Amino acid sequence: MSALEIADTTVAGPEEALALAVAQALRGTRGANPLVGAIITASDGRVLASGFHRGRGTAHAEVEALAGFNRFKASNATSRIDPADTTLWITLEPCDHTGTTGPCTEAILASGIRTVRYAVADPTGPDGGGAARLRSAGLDVAQVDAEQVCGSGAADLNRRWMLARDSGRPFVTAHLAQSLDGRVAAADGTSQWITGPESRRHAHRVRSRVDAIVVGTGTVLADNPRLTARDEDGHDLPRQPVPVVQGRRAVPAGAALRGGASWLHVQSHEPQLVLDQLNTGYLAEGTTVSTAWPHGGTSLGHVLIEGGPTVLSSWMGAGLVDELFLYQAPLVLGSGPSGLDLPQHTTLSHALRLTLDAAENGAISRLGDDVLLHYAAP
Amino acid sequence: MSALEIADTTVAGPEEALALAVAQALRGTRGANPLVGAIITASDGRVLASGFHRGRGTAHAEVEALAGFNRFKASNATSRIDPADTTLWITLEPCDHTGTTGPCTEAILASGIRTVRYAVADPTGPDGGGAARLRSAGLDVAQVDAEQVCGSGAADLNRRWMLARDSGRPFVTAHLAQSLDGRVAAADGTSQWITGPESRRHAHRVRSRVDAIVVGTGTVLADNPRLTARDEDGHDLPRQPVPVVQGRRAVPAGAALRGGASWLHVQSHEPQLVLDQLNTGYLAEGTTVSTAWPHGGTSLGHVLIEGGPTVLSSWMGAGLVDELFLYQAPLVLGSGPSGLDLPQHTTLSHALRLTLDAAENGAISRLGDDVLLHYAAP
Numbered sequence: 001m002s003a004l005e006i007a008d009t010t011v012a013g014p015e016e017a018l019a020l021a022v023a024q025a026l027r028g029t030r031g032a033n034p035l036v037g038a039i040i041t042a043s044d045g046r047v048l049a050s051g052f053h054r055g056r057g058t059a060h061a062e063v064e065a066l067a068g069f070n071r072f073k074a075s076n077a078t079s080r081i082d083p084a085d086t087t088l089w090i091t092l093e094p095c096d097h098t099g100t101t102g103p104c105t106e107a108i109l110a111s112g113i114r115t116v117r118y119a120v121a122d123p124t125g126p127d128g129g130g131a132a133r134l135r136s137a138g139l140d141v142a143q144v145d146a147e148q149v150c151g152s153g154a155a156d157l158n159r160r161w162m163l164a165r166d167s168g169r170p171f172v173t174a175h176l177a178q179s180l181d182g183r184v185a186a187a188d189g190t191s192q193w194i195t196g197p198e199s200r201r202h203a204h205r206v207r208s209r210v211d212a213i214v215v216g217t218g219t220v221l222a223d224n225p226r227l228t229a230r231d232e233d234g235h236d237l238p239r240q241p242v243p244v245v246q247g248r249r250a251v252p253a254g255a256a257l258r259g260g261a262s263w264l265h266v267q268s269h270e271p272q273l274v275l276d277q278l279n280t281g282y283l284a285e286g287t288t289v290s291t292a293w294p295h296g297g298t299s300l301g302h303v304l305i306e307g308g309p310t311v312l313s314s315w316m317g318a319g320l321v322d323e324l325f326l327y328q329a330p331l332v333l334g335s336g337p338s339g340l341d342l343p344q345h346t347t348l349s350h351a352l353r354l355t356l357d358a359a360e361n362g363a364i365s366r367l368g369d370d371v372l373l374h375y376a377a378p
Numbered sequence: 379m380s381a382l383e384i385a386d387t388t389v390a391g392p393e394e395a396l397a398l399a400v401a402q403a404l405r406g407t408r409g410a411n412p413l414v415g416a417i418i419t420a421s422d423g424r425v426l427a428s429g430f431h432r433g434r435g436t437a438h439a440e441v442e443a444l445a446g447f448n449r450f451k452a453s454n455a456t457s458r459i460d461p462a463d464t465t466l467w468i469t470l471e472p473c474d475h476t477g478t479t480g481p482c483t484e485a486i487l488a489s490g491i492r493t494v495r496y497a498v499a500d501p502t503g504p505d506g507g508g509a510a511r512l513r514s515a516g517l518d519v520a521q522v523d524a525e526q527v528c529g530s531g532a533a534d535l536n537r538r539w540m541l542a543r544d545s546g547r548p549f550v551t552a553h554l555a556q557s558l559d560g561r562v563a564a565a566d567g568t569s570q571w572i573t574g575p576e577s578r579r580h581a582h583r584v585r586s587r588v589d590a591i592v593v594g595t596g597t598v599l600a601d602n603p604r605l606t607a608r609d610e611d612g613h614d615l616p617r618q619p620v621p622v623v624q625g626r627r628a629v630p631a632g633a634a635l636r637g638g639a640s641w642l643h644v645q646s647h648e649p650q651l652v653l654d655q656l657n658t659g660y661l662a663e664g665t666t667v668s669t670a671w672p673h674g675g676t677s678l679g680h681v682l683i684e685g686g687p688t689v690l691s692s693w694m695g696a697g698l699v700d701e702l703f704l705y706q707a708p709l710v711l712g713s714g715p716s717g718l719d720l721p722q723h724t725t726l727s728h729a730l731r732l733t734l735d736a737a738e739n740g741a742i743s744r745l746g747d748d749v750l751l752h753y754a755a756p
Contacts (some may be wrong), residue, residue, distance in 0.1 A: 125398075177561075178560070179729065180560075180704060180732070180751070180753065181560045181716055181717060181718040182557075182558075182559045182560015182561065182716060184722070184725075185561065186724060186725045186726045186729065187721070187723075187724040187725070188725045190725050190726035190727070191726065194726070194729075235429075313712070316710060316712075317712070326558060327750070330730070330732040330733055330734060331729040331730065332694060332718050332720065332723075332732065333720075333723065333725035333729050334621040334694075334695070334719065334720025334721070334722075334728075334729070334730070335719070335720055335721050335722075335723055335724060338559055338560060338561075338716070339559060340559040341712065341713070342710065342712025343556060343565070343713050344712075344713075345565075345711065345712035346564060346566050347564045347565070347566045347571070347714055348563075348564045348569065348711070349568075350712070351557065351572075351710060351711050351712070352563065352565070352709065352712070353709055353711040354558070354710065354745065355708055355747065356708070356749070363744070363749075364744060366741070369733065370736070371741075371742055373558070373706070375558065375708055
């Protein structure tokens with residue numbers, strides 16, 4: 001069974017149905033929202049439609065699957081599938097909440113589907129658990145057996161995302177461009193460019209997904225970055241992250257990142273303190289904020305740790321990096337600083353163990369002459 | 379056109395025919411012999427058979443293609459293809475030399491094929507150029523146009539291998555097992571195991587391909603390795619490399635590598651001097667050799683640089699590493715030594731640029747939780 005192609009697929013039971021929904025979910029990108037996949041099956045197990053969540057502001061997985069189901073019905077009008085004879089399988093309990101999209105419960109009720117199976121319960125999430133709502137409307141709604149959930153991989157899909165949410169903090173992505181010997185600059189500090197244009201383009205797309213982008217004062221002083229998300233022609237993408245500077249030194253009056261609509265400076269080296277600022281919008285002493293800072297009082301869903309090595313290492317060492325994009329160039333620098341420096345980790349058993357992340361259609365990809373490795377914290 | 383599947387493939391011209399032969403060649407492993415691929419086409423461009431060279435001691439690519447052609451003829455007996463109507467395309471000029479296998483020229487002459495096209499000339503190689511021999515037997519033999527050779531990638535297949543041969547030295551492979559932050563041990567020296575069992579198994583298969591395996595005295599003193607090629611149960615594989623120790627310190631009387639049939643100690647830090655010893659078998663002052671050293675007076679075809687970092691860095695810095703297998707574990711060590719340390723390279727323009735190597739069916743593969751990146755020196 002192909003992970004992506006559902007045409008002419010038939011599932012034999014709940015574990016297989018969920019595995020297919022998980023494969024759909026993994027086509028999405030990690031971030032402010034969880035990865036979710038859904039499929040709709042006929043009574044004989046034939047897969048009629050599928051969907052996955054592409055990221056904040058886009059349709060939820062079950063809504064995408066329902067749209068696919070409508071297309072299926074339209075193109076198979078003569079076979080007259082009754083929605084009441086189908087089952088909707090979802091990797092996560094559907095929401096009952098109006099956010100940037102309407103509640104999935106309403107869409108499910110409107111579809112005529114009467115049987116819903118989901119893997120992971122989410123009654124306490126900000127989007128509210130929809131199972132009770134659907135049940136009260138008379139639908140047959142059940143959470144699938146734990147063993148089948150684990151067998152399908154559904155339990156692992158959003159482990160780290162849920163940890164972040166339960167900790168009341170945003171999902172944290174980091175990225176790092178290094179030589180194959182793990183260095184981010186030569187001994188004399190030269191570092192433009194270690195990786196190639198394809199890697200930089202990917203990094204800008206990641207920037208455009210996040211709410212905030214964190215750099216250290218050292219990076220501001222050394223590179224004076226704008227920290228905008230740009231396309232390959234250098235034009236700003238429609239969605240821009242808010243630059244956040246971490247560290248005690250002042251942000252120079254002429255710093256390029258001051259040119260954006262808003263920015264924040266948290267005068268601390270402590271990732272948790274930076275998170276608290278981003279999360280609460282409470283402006284502690286030592287926090288400089290631009291007048292246009294848009295997030296006061298609201299929490300952010302997705303933060304990107306841009307660097308430099310000191311900042312990235314502090315977040316990694318604090319266990320606050322949920323996923324890492326590692327761009328590795330086919331270069332041996334031979335000397336110069338590492339991208340990750342955790343002197344307190346002195347022996348092999350102290351090593352931080354990540355896992356290759358199957359999201360975004362696979363952990364390993366080639367970007368021009370570089371390799372992109374996508375790691376998730378376990 | 380799939381790179382590997384030749385069934386029902388038709389080629390439109392020389393560049394396409396060679397590209398298919400190149401794709402075959404890239405299925406082989408680099409080492410003592412060059413990568414070579416071959417295909418046999420009918421007069422209408424239909425591909426009837428293909429072959430590639432799997433490594434020393436196995437059939438040459440053209441002989442494998444001819445065997446495939448015989449199987450094709452046997453299973454298509456009614457269609458009666460006349461060998462004289464077919465063309466043999468080879469990425470490298472066929473040999474006219476009896477080595478561990480017979481000369482390819484004889485096999486071609488025996489096949490009845492009358493038209494031979496090859497990409498890269500090899501009249502000066504140890505296996506002798508076979509084009510003249512075939513021509514003198516009346517065959518239509520020609521080297522394909524340089525533009526088509528380059529378009530197909532045939533010119534790049536063995537660039538580095540030819541450089542090694544022209545320098546009168548073996549082909550040099552290195553391997554390196556590191557954390558994702560480019561470290562080979564923790565700060566306290568612990569390093570067993572950074573990579574997982576699948577990576578170690580691959581590394582042992584690489585060991586079993588080579589003639590000699592080079593380590594530094596530091597590795598001998600710290601780890602006391604046997605340096606044998608072993609299967610997953612720990613049993614020695616049939617083919618074993620000769621351990622070579624590089625460095626000034628003495629090899630202890632009880633060193634495990636003394637347990638093998640032969641070994642060599644070259645009391646120098648200079649890769650070129652080590653190569654000279656391996657190449658000529660001339661035992662310079664300062665060279666210790668076991669009584670059973672089998673290679674006196676004959677040159678070695680393939681050498682593996684095992685480590686540690688000082689040894690690997692010295693070979694890399696000297697420009698003497700032809701290919702690198704990089705096993706990268708999903709670990710952040712955070713402190714500890716890098717696998718490659720070239721303090722003389724101080725700025726980005728001094729970086730050594732490798733390329734992802736398409737040989738062995740691709741540059742990037744997953745080995746359990748690790749990633750294997752295969753790099754070639756350009």
